[in-house]
Amino acid sequence: MKPYQLATVSCPSLIVECGGEIIQTAVIKTFKKNPNFPGSVLLLKVVLTLSLEEMYTPPIVLKVIDHRPFGRKPVVGQCTIDCLEQFRCDPYRINSEMVMSAKGINTLVFTHVSSLKIQSAVDWWSKFYASLGEQEKCGPYLKKGYDTLQVYNSELEEVPQFQGLTDFCGTFKLQRGKSEDEEDDPTVVGEFKGSFRIYPLSDDPGVPAPPRQFRELPESGPQECLVRIYVVRCIDLQPKDNNGMCDPYIKITLGRKTVDDRDNYKPNTLNPDFGRVFELSCFLPQDKDLKIAVYDYDLLSRDEKVGETVIDLENRLLSRFGAYCGLPQTYCTSGVNQWRHQLKPSQILQNQAKLKGIPPPRIEGDGSSLTFSGRQYSLQDFEANSVNHQHLGPARERLALHVLRNQGLVPEHVETRTLCSSYQPNLSQGRIQMWVDIFPKSLGLPGPPCDITPRKAKKYYLRAIVWNTTDVILDETSITGENMSDIYVKGWMPGMEDDKQKTDVHYRSLDGDGNFNWRFIFGFDYLPAEQLCVVSRKEHFWNLDKTEFRVPPKLIIQIWDNDKFSLDDYLGAIELDLLNLIPPAKSPEKCSLKMIPGMPGSSLTKRPNPNSLFSQKSVRGWWPCMMEQDGKHVLGGKVELTLEIVEEKEMEERPAGKGRDEPNMNPKLDPPNRPDTSFFWFTxxxxxxxxxxxxxxxxxxxxxxxxxxxxxxxxxxxxxxxxx
Structure with missing residues (x-):
């Protein structure tokens, strides 16, 4: 509640008017410490016929008055509820039927598994990408039979089956009209939280009154809660820098507490992967509004807010849909899907029975069968085709969890919230994917938090040894009239053009043969789970931070003709995908353009089982290099290579130098045996x-x-x- 006439609202009460009848609540005497009413349920009998036509139904008028010294009771906020249809109910209906089985709430389990043999440990991001259907990034996660989660493309409050999370109580904006001394329009000065149930009463005094509503209510006192905020990533943020980018970071406000994550800003990106977990304590309902803002980091000027989103934690805690902590697919006691709720599934199921007013669940013997709400469930019905793994918990709890997931409760999820700006409230400033867990401390300690730290790239090295070339185009004519080429080979990995390497020159090749025995070494950062290389570089020399790019791991090999007094001549190239490597030929006679997919006569257009160098580790053979002449692809030469992938630790154990430099080992490269005619005539x-x-x-x-x-x-x- 905002101040009224320069004085804070300290002792409010609520007046409810409908159809000429008035009822008033007790006064909240400790408003700052506990804004809840001491008596939660009031019964107002309106003696009139409620018309079926909504336009003729009298409204509900809410007035908040503040009890001030000397008997003053000003109205400090007011709200008129015109539409009462949403509050009509059948008093004989079981309360908990509002928590119905929601169709489509269960997470889609993808059965397709990536065929690439990548040896990598699964993490939370594997689970996230598997849930999005991006199998190329989740590695062997699905194959192991692990859980997926639900990724909502909107706020959790906007998901239709969860009724805006206002099934327990709604939020009504209190306004204050203009006074004689005020020229401003009515503004929102506070909020009232509550709910209404409208139902008819019999005129016959002998008919018993229908059952009272709102029978199972939480305690009216403040609850101390532990709140975990998981910020996964942002999507399509509005640019805030001159380069069309942004340097975003997270700032969280809950009550009087603020967490500024400025030190962990993400430079030069509109789609940052944060992977941050924030843990705060609060008292509800005083600290109900959780504000998550995204700011743009600036070194010399004031940081600018990109946008923010506000979450009502009280609604999530009180909702009968269990929005305070989503339910996973299976009950696991370890691993990436470890149970993080305070209560076990069987305890939550007992609470559900209490809310519905039905007998508690009865679990048979070893926990393989369970009776709930007059229906019998069997564990075999839920896990008949599932893959068992070592992280699963007891059968009793697994079955209880499966039954809970049929009650329409909020599943384990990631929600996508729109970031808004106060200057342009109706224009999206980007989206943030996240979720919130709320744990009342009165229920005990929660499980461990999820580790959603962004994946870190591992250091790998690609060793490429250029042994020989053959059938290279003879591009030059010597002073004596002979066709020849001064051959050398160049190589690099896309995205890392600053690290281009080339061999020495094989001068005066008269038959297209070249001998090199030359080693290229390319270091790169690689994400095995996503099968992408991470490249960081400054786009301009004046940039303070590097921009991160992700590119597929490839190697480009080119053959050139060396010219001392003019530009070198390009003779051919081949691009080798290290994840889908073209099988090399064992001899130069079997090496041709037909080896390249998409070329006429190629037998490798469709390969069901790609060859990954990360799996093979090492391969040697001949590859063709092609160039374009007169609009056609022609063979520019053939190159013999050895390709080897080594990790950083193996690089230290088995060192090797570039070219033929020391340490010249693994393997040792001898000087090439070139003909006597291979020299530069000018020197x-x-x-x-x-x-x-x-x-x-x-x-x-x-x-x-x-x-x-x-x-x-x-x-x-x-x-x-x-x-x-």
């Missing part, structure tokens, strides 16, 4: 005369020398003859 004039000029023009040289000697002989002879 070796003697070899040029011996291996180029002499070998090609030796006959001409010999004839010229003989001819010169003959001419010299006859010249001396004629010179020696006596003059007549």
């Amino acid at each position: 070796n004039p003697c070899k040029t005369m011996k291996f180029i000029v002499w070998r090609r023009f030796r006959c001409i040289f010999i004839v010229a020398i003989i001819l010169l000697l003959v001419i010299l002989f006859f010249g001396i002879l004629f010179y020696s003859l006596p003059v007549c």
